Every structure is written in C-alpha cells, then in structure tokens.
Amino acid sequence: MAEASKMHVSDEVAIQIQDMNKWYGTFHVLRDINMTVRSGERIVICGPSGSGKSTLIRCINRLEEHQQGQIVVDGIELTSDIKNIDKVRSEVGMVFQHFNLFPHLTILENLTLAPIWVRKVPKREAEETAMYFLEKVKIPEQAKKYPGQLSGGQQQRVAIARSLCMKPRIMLFDEPTSALDPEMIKEVLDTMIQLAEEGMTMICVTHEMGFAQAVANRVIFMDQGQIVEQNEPKEFFSNPKSDRTKLFLSQILGH
Amino acid sequence: MSDSFVRIEMVPAKAPPLSERGLLKWLRENLFAGPFNTILTLATLYALFLLLRNVIPWLANGVWYADNLQECRDIITAYAGEGATGACWAMIRERWNQFIFGLYPQDLYWRPAVAFVLLFGAIAPVLFPKVPRQMLWLTLFYPAIAFFLIWGGSIWTPIVAMLGFGVMMLAYRVLVGFTGVTVAGVLGVLAAVLWWLFADAAVAEGLARALPIGLESVGSDELGGFLLALVIGVTAIAFSLPLGILLALGRQSDLPVIKMICVGFIELIRGVPLITLLFTASLLLGYFLPSGTNLDTVLRVIILVTFFAAAYLAEVIRGGLAALPRGQYEAADALGLDYWRAQRLIILPQALKISIPAIVSTFINRS
Ligand SMILES: Nc1ncnc2c1ncn2[C@@H]1O[C@H](COP(=O)(O)OP(=O)(O)OP(=O)(O)O)[C@@H](O)[C@H]1O
Ligand SMILES: [Mg+2]
Numbered sequence: 001m002a003e004a005s006k007m008h009v010s011d012e013v014a015i016q017i018q019d020m021n022k023w024y025g026t027f028h029v030l031r032d033i034n035m036t037v038r039s040g041e042r043i044v045i046c047g048p049s050g051s052g053k054s055t056l057i058r059c060i061n062r063l064e065e066h067q068q069g070q071i072v073v074d075g076i077e078l079t080s081d082i083k084n085i086d087k088v089r090s091e092v093g094m095v096f097q098h099f100n101l102f103p104h105l106t107i108l109e110n111l112t113l114a115p116i117w118v119r120k121v122p123k124r125e126a127e128e129t130a131m132y133f134l135e136k137v138k139i140p141e142q143a144k145k146y147p148g149q150l151s152g153g154q155q156q157r158v159a160i161a162r163s164l165c166m167k168p169r170i171m172l173f174d175e176p177t178s179a180l181d182p183e184m185i186k187e188v189l190d191t192m193i194q195l196a197e198e199g200m201t202m203i204c205v206t207h208e209m210g211f212a213q214a215v216a217n218r219v220i221f222m223d224q225g226q227i228v229e230q231n232e233p234k235e236f237f238s239n240p241k242s243d244r245t246k247l248f249l250s251q252i253l254g255h
Numbered sequence: 256m257s258d259s260f261v262r263i264e265m266v267p268a269k270a271p272p273l274s275e276r277g278l279l280k281w282l283r284e285n286l287f288a289g290p291f292n293t294i295l296t297l298a299t300l301y302a303l304f305l306l307l308r309n310v311i312p313w314l315a316n317g318v319w320y321a322d323n324l325q326e327c328r329d330i331i332t333a334y335a336g337e338g339a340t341g342a343c344w345a346m347i348r349e350r351w352n353q354f355i356f357g358l359y360p361q362d363l364y365w366r367p368a369v370a371f372v373l374l375f376g377a378i379a380p381v382l383f384p385k386v387p388r389q390m391l392w393l394t395l396f397y398p399a400i401a402f403f404l405i406w407g408g409s410i411w412t413p414i415v416a417m418l419g420f421g422v423m424m425l426a427y428r429v430l431v432g433f434t435g436v437t438v439a440g441v442l443g444v445l446a447a448v449l450w451w452l453f454a455d456a457a458v459a460e461g462l463a464r465a466l467p468i469g470l471e472s473v474g475s476d477e478l479g480g481f482l483l484a485l486v487i488g489v490t491a492i493a494f495s496l497p498l499g500i501l502l503a504l505g506r507q508s509d510l511p512v513i514k515m516i517c518v519g520f521i522e523l524i525r526g527v528p529l530i531t532l533l534f535t536a537s538l539l540l541g542y543f544l545p546s547g548t549n550l551d552t553v554l555r556v557i558i559l560v561t562f563f564a565a566a567y568l569a570e571v572i573r574g575g576l577a578a579l580p581r582g583q584y585e586a587a588d589a590l591g592l593d594y595w596r597a598q599r600l601i602i603l604p605q606a607l608k609i610s611i612p613a614i615v616s617t618f619i620n621r622s
Contacts, residue, residue, distance in 0.1 A: 063585055082435075082593075089591035100586035104604050113600060114590035166590065 007196060009217060012039040013072075014170055014201045015060060020069035022055065029055050030066070031225045039169070042202045044212040044233075047222035048248060053205040056222070057172045060203070061092045074169060090118055093163030097175040099155045101147035107134070107158050108143040111165045119166065126165070133161040137191050153184030157191050164195075171195065173204040207252055213237065221245045316341025319348055357479015363407075363471065367482050370404040373397065374489065398490070405478070405486065407470035409463035415455055423447035436595045437510075475553040486553070491560040492618055498561065499568025500607075504598060506573060517569070524566035532559050567617050575610035576602065 015037040022030040029052045037043060045053050058064040059071060062078050062085045071078045073088045102110050111130035115121040121129070134140040137157035139150075147155055156176055163171060173192065177185040189211050196202055196215045206212070212219050212233050219236040221229045221244075229236070229245045237253075240246045273279065286296045316335045321327040324343060331341035347354075356364060377397035380390040393400075399413035427443035434442070463469070478486065505517030524532070536559050579602060587597035607614070 061589055063588060086591055086593065089589060092589075094586075094589040096582060096586065096589075098580075098582055100580075100582035102583065102586070102601055102605075104608070114592060117596050117600065118591045162590070 007040065007042065007215075007217070008199060009038050009040040013037070014039045014041070014074060015203075016070070016072040017060075018070045020059070020066050020071060022059065022064065022066045022068075029225050030059070033069070033227060035220075035227065037170075037201065037203065039201050040199050041218060042196045042216045043204065043218050043220060044216040045203065045205045045220045045222060046207060046209075046212070046248070046252075047228075051222045052225040053222055054174050057094075057174060057203055057205060060170075060172060061089050061094055063094075090166060091168055092170045092172060093166060093168035094172045095156070095159050095163055095174070095176045097179050099147070099152075099159045099179075101155055101159055101162070103147050106144055106146055107139075107150070110147065110158065111162050114162070115165050129165055130161070133164045134158075136164075136194075137161045138187075151184060152180045153187045156180065156184075156188045160188075160191055160195070170201045170203070173202065173206065175205050175207075177206065177208060209237070209253060221248065223248070313340050313342055317344050318342070319344045321345040353480060355481045357483055358477045359473060359479070359482065360471075360477065363473065366404045366407070366470070366473075370401040371485070373400060373404075398493075401486075403470065405482075406473055406475070408472040409459065409467065409469040411459045411462040411466075411468075415459040415462065416451065418458075419447040419450045419455065422450045436593070475551050478553060483553070487557055487560055490557045491564050494561045495564035495568055496614075498565035499572055500603065502565060502569035503572035503576060506569065507576060520562075521566045521569050524562055525570070529559070529563050532563065564617065567620075568614060571610050571613040571617055572606060574613065575606035575608075578609050579605055 013036060015035070017033050017035040020030060020033040021028070033056060045056065047053055055064055059066050059078075060073060065080075066078075074091050076084050076088050076091075078084060078088060101107075102113070105113065108127060108130055111133065112123065112126040115126040115129065116123055131140055131143065134143055137160055139154055139157060142150055142154060142158070147158065150158065160176075176192070177188050180188065185208070189208060192202070192204070192211070193215055204211075204216075216233050218230055219233050220227055221236070221240075221242075223244050229240065229242050231241075236245075237249065240249055270276065274283070287293045312335070316331050316339055318327050318330050318341060321330060321343065322345075324346075327341075327343040327345055331339055331343075335341065352361070352364070356367060359367065373393070374397070376390065377394045380386040380388065380394055396417070399417045402413045402416075403410060423443040423446060426446040427439045430439035430442055433439075502517050502521055505513045506521065508514045508517070533556065536555055583601055583605065584597070587601045592600065
C-alpha cells in the first residue's frame with residue numbers, strides 16, 4: 001500500500017470554503033462550513049447517514065447551490081454565473097455512487113464525449129486519451145462494449161476514467177464503492193490509490209477506513225451538517241476528541 | 256474393461272413420430288387442444304363459412320362498367336338472377352382519381368406525383384444512415400419544393416418563405432456569441448416570424464413582378480382525397496416532433512416565463528377538441544395577424560394539426576424525460592456539458608427512445 005507521507009501537498013489553495021450555509025427549504029443541511037483544501041491533499045469525509053457529506057461535495061461543483069458564504073475553487077468563485085460554473089466543472093471531476101455512465105453510448109464514447117464537446121479536442125486525440133486512461137484503470141479491452149455489459153467494479157473504473165479524460169485538477173468521490181459487491185471494492189480502491197500517488201487532489205466521501213488510513217492526509221468527520229472534527233488519519237482513529245466521533249468510530253470499526 | 260465396445264459416432268436422431276410433427280401436431284395443439292377449444296374452433300369455422308357464403312357471390316357478381324347505380328343493379332339481376340347481390344365497382348373505377356387527388360386538375364397530376372416520389376428521397380437520409388449525407392439537402396428544401404409542385408404559382412413564394420429560416424439562422428449566429436444559446440434561439444425564431452409577417456409577402460411579390468417564373472397555380476380548394484391527407488399528415492409529423500421536444504423541455508425549464516408559456520400552450524391545446532380549434536382558428540388568426548393577410552385554409556389546418564400533435568407529443572416526451580434517472584443529468588452537469596449539449600447528447604437520445612412507442616401511437620391517433 002501507498003504511504004501517505006510520500007505524497008506531496010503544496011501550499012497552493014485548491015478549494016476554499018468560508019462560512020458556508022445551505023438549506024433545503026427550512027431544513028438547515030450545512031452549517032457554517034469552513035474548509036481549505038490544498039493542491040495534492042487527499043481528504044476523506046465520513047459521518048453518519050444524512051449528515052450532509054454528499055451535499056457538501058456536491059456544492060463544490062455546484063450540483064447543489066449554497067445560500068450563504070463563499071466557495072472558491074481554483075481561484076474561481078462559485079456564484080450563479082454560468083460561465084464560472086462551467087469553468088469549475090471542467091476543472092473538477094466527480095465519481096458517483098451509482099456510476100452514472102451513459103447507457104446509450106459505448107465505453108469509448110462515454111470517455112470521449114466531454115473532451116470532444118466541452119474541451120473541443122479532435123476526435124482522434126480524444127480517443128487516444130480515452131484508451132490511455134482505460135489502460136490505466138486496466139480495462140482497455142472493454143472499449144467497444146456498452147456500460148450494461150460490464151460488472152459494477154468495471155463500470156466504476158470506467159466512470160473514474162471518464163472523469164480523468166477531462167484532465168481535472170480535483171477529483172470528488174461520493175461513496176464510490178458502496179454500491180459494489182465486496183470482491184469488486186478492492187479493484188476500485190486500487191485505482192483511487194494509484195490516482196492519489198500521482199498527486200491528484202482528492203475529496204472522498206467513504207466509509208472505507210482502510211483506504212483513509214492508507215491514503216488520506218486528513219479525515220473530516222461530519223454530523224448534522226457540521227464539520228465536527230478533522231485530523232490526520234493516525235490521530236483521528238487512535239485519539240478522537242469529540243464524543244460523537246468516538247461513537248461513530250466505535251460503530252463502524254468496533255463490534 | 257479396455258476392450259469393451261465404445262460407440263465412436265453418435266447415432267443420428269430419428270424423426271419424431273407422425274403425431275408429433277407437422278400439420279397434425281400443429282392442428283392438435285392449436286385448434287383441438289381440449290373440448291372447449293374444439294367447440295370454439297368449430298364455431299369459428301361455421302362463422303367463416305357464413306361470411307364467405309355471402310361475400311363470395313357479392314364479389315363474383317361485381318360489375319365494373321355501368322353508368323349509374325340502377326344500371327349496375329339491373330346488370331346484376333340479369334346476370335345472377337332475382338335477389339342476388341353484387342358489388343358495384345363502376346363508381347370506384349370512374350372516380351378513383353378523385354379519391355387520390357381530389358379536384359386537382361387532371362392534366363397536372365404529374366406535379367403531386369413527382370412531389371410524392373421526391374418525398375421518399377427526402378425521408379431516406381433521415382431513416383437510413385447509409386444514404387449519402389448530401390441527400391439531406393433535398394430533405395431541407397423538400398417543403399419548398401413540394402409546396403411549389405402542389406400549389407404552383409410564383410416560384411418566389413416558397414423561396415422567400417424558406418428565407419425566413421435563413422433569417423432565423425443568421426440572427427442566431429450573430430447573437431449566440433453575446434446572449435447564449437437559449438436567448439439567441441428565441442430571438443432567431445422571433446426574427447423569422449417578423450420576416451414572415453411583414454417582409455415575406457412584399458419581397459415575394461416584388462420578385463415575382465421582376466422575374467415572373469412559376470407554374471400554373473392550383474387553389475387549396477382543389478386539393479382533396481389521399482393527396483390532402485398526405486400533405487397535412489406529413490407536414491404535421493415533420494414539424495410537430497421538433498416543436499413537441501421544445502415544448503417538453505420548456506415545460507421543465509427553470510426559467511419561469513418559458514415554463515409558463517409552454518404549460519399554457521400545452522394545456523390550452525389539450526383542453527380543447529381539435530374541431531373547436533379549427534373553428535376558432537379563423538377567428539383568432541384574424542385578430543392576431545395584420546389585417547389583409549389571408550391565411551390559406553389548408554395552411555391553417557396544417558398549423559393547427561401541428562400544434563395539436565405537438566402538444567400531445569410534448570406530454571409523451573415529458574414522460575420519457577421523467578423516466579430518466581437524475582444521475583444522468585448530474586453526470587452530464589459534472590462533466591461540464593452545457594444545457595443544450597446535455598439535452599442533445601445525453602438526455603434526448605434516451606428519453607426519445609423510451610417514448611418511441613407512445614410517439615408513434617400519438618401520430619397515428621392525431622394525424
Ligand atoms: N433534494 C433534497 N431536498 C430536501 N432534503 C434533502 C435533499 N437532498 C438531501 N436532503 C437531506 O439532507 C440531508 C443530508 O443529505 P446528504 O445526502 O448530504 O447526506 P449524506 O451525509 O450524504 O448521507 P448518506 O451517507 O446517506 O449518503 C439528509 O437529511 C437528506 O434527507
Ligand atoms: Mg451521500
């Protein structure tokens with residue numbers, strides 16, 4: 001396994017979130033979120049169901065809109081300005097729990113679609129890039145198939161490759177392994193570890209604590225829409241400070 | 256053990272016994288599978304016998320040449336005896352061309368015929384990807400060509416009307432850089448409508464006076480039969496699908512004004528029977544169009560039938576859109592595809608595929 005200390009974190013700020021609040025109607029989902037992510041950081045977010053983890057990372061590429069505070073990604077502030085949103089989205093890749101591949105397109109077409117239409121890359125070049133990343137996630141032989149013909153683990157690796165084809169600077173993962181059968185989890189985690197070793201800035205919502213210990217340089221614990229505690233993984237797991245964190249850890253680690 | 260006999264080749268399978276193959280088996284399984292089944296089969300056979308006993312003489316006694324119905328009946332009586340019945344085809348032989356062309360002038364039948372043949376050329380590249388792409392030009396200009404062939408008149412009328420689409424494209428191209436796709440699209444359509452309302456007639460007339468080229472003009476009241484049904488049907492199908500898609504998307508739009516217009520349009524049209532719309536149309540159009548414009552009857556019917564089909568299609572397509580998982584929209588957004596690209600490349604191909612059966616049945620019902 002990779003060793004977290006080898007991976008380099010620069011001083012450059014990739015994501016800055018300040019006093020951010022979000023409501024769904026009257027329901028206050030995210031409360032006073034403050035968070036700075038530097039280039040090259042690997043952050044794992046965990047917390048009980050409904051604590052707002054998905055909502056938080058979906059705010060970072062504006063799949064959800066925040067009502068108060070500031071989110072700056074790669075120097076671009078997220079407002080309702082469409083141009084800014086498009087710029088941020090082309091810098092930030094996202095991997096979903098349910099893969100969300102496009103079922104009517106082949107694997108190769110899934111991977112080349114956004115580079116061709118958003119980045120205006122020539123088709124030939126986009127296909128070369130796509131094959132490069134398919135090799136990287138170790139399924140080049142599936143390029144001509146349709147998503148429905150692949151296993152869950154393979155689909156998720158395709159989804160990761162699809163995001164990488166846009167050459168993003170930041171990758172968001174929302175529980176990428178929790179819809180997978182146990183034997184497929186490892187192949188997806190291995191892909192993510194490889195990505196981390198190459199210096200990708202990653203924010204990952206996951207309950208895979210092994211992954212957090214091996215790869216993350218920081219673990220964030222959320223509960224009821226708040227960031228309750230954050231620390232480097234060793235400290236976080238061996239010496240949690242708040243009672244809520246202790247309870248959560250005992251539930252998912254203990255038994 | 257080692258020298259015991261081992262069969263090396265498989266023995267070929269024998270044909271099944273007579274009762275288990277061919278006609279007999281089929282009969283037994285499908286027609287005489289049980290007492291109830293057997294009774295049904297016999298009853299059906301008897302009904303068929305009764306039907307044929309009456310129809311066959313009617314067909315056999317048919318008369319093709321007669322001047323009127325009475326003469327027709329007389330011939331049948333003389334030929335087959337008192338009380339016999341027979342078909343009188345003479346009327347159809349005499350009038351078949353009216354079933355097809357209505358009152359279209361006989362010496363000009365070649366014009367709608369050519370338009371009909373060209374129709375296949377225009378549809379081919381849309382349906383079959385193997386057909387050379389250049390054929391799409393025919394598809395593009397087919398409405399003008401068909402109009403010119405069927406109605407005749409000055410060649411400038413359809414050309415200037417098609418220029419309206421040119422105006423739309425031009426306005427869109429100029430504006431899209433400044434305003435974005437949606438606003439440029441709306442303004443483009445607006446520019447085209449202005450062109451049709453205010454410039455079209457004058458320009459066409461001017462050109463016709465300067466360079467009078469054209470075919471003999473045929474009025475809408477002379478169209479009829481299969482020709483008229485085909486003209487209305489084809490036009491309505493061709494225009495209602497894109498319009499229906501836009502209405503369905505507009506109905507889901509985040510922009511309140513667009514959403515309101517689309518919902519209003521769809522519900523208004525779906526709330527009123529087509530026949531009522533056809534009656535009110537002449538009245539309403541009289542209010543909305545500049546005075547002096549006299550919209551052709553057939554054109555009016557085509558527009559209304561198109562609107563009508565579009566409103567129903569919009570609802571069908573909305574069903575297809577709703578059936579798509581949210582994840583598809585989110586993945587498209589997360590990849591940075593803008594609204595129109597996401598719709599065209601991701602959402603609509605899937606939504607339309609889901610709604611194809613319903614779309615086809617809408618066309619069959621409405622057109
Ligand atoms: N569109 C929505 N409208 C209203 N409430 C919502 C919406 N989406 C999420 N919520 C609520 O917001 C809260 C946070 O949701 P979120 O999906 O961010 O939780 P989560 O931490 O990702 O949980 P899980 O581990 O189950 O994925 C939940 O209580 C949820 O019910
Ligand atoms: Mg979640």
